[in-house]
Amino acid sequence: MTTVEKAIEAAYESQITSLYKALSQSILAANGDEAEISAAETRFKKGLVFAADIKTRALTAAQ
Numbered sequence: 001m002t003t004v005e006k007a008i009e010a011a012y013e014s015q016i017t018s019l020y021k022a023l024s025q026s027i028l029a030a031n032g033d034e035a036e037i038s039a040a041e042t043r044f045k046k047g048l049v050f051a052a053d054i055k056t057r058a059l060t061a062a063q
Contacts, residue, residue: 004062012055019047 001009026040 002062005059008055008058008062011058012051015051015054016048019044019051022047 023040023044026043027037030036030040
C-alpha cells in the first residue's frame with residue numbers, strides 16, 4: 001500500500017469515527033424520541049455512503 005493509499009484509508013477511518021460520534025451524540029440528545037433517533041440513523045447511513053464514495057474517488061484519482 002502506497003503512502004497516498006495509507007493516507008486515504010486513514011482519512012476514511014477518521015470520517016467513520018466522526019460519523020459514529022455524531023450518531024452517538026444525536027441518539028443521546030434524542031432522549032428516546034424515536035423520530036429523532038431514526039433521523040440520526042438515516043444521516044449516519046448517508047454519511048457512510050458518502051464516505052465510501054469519496055474514498056473510492058480518491059483512490060481512483062490517485063492512480
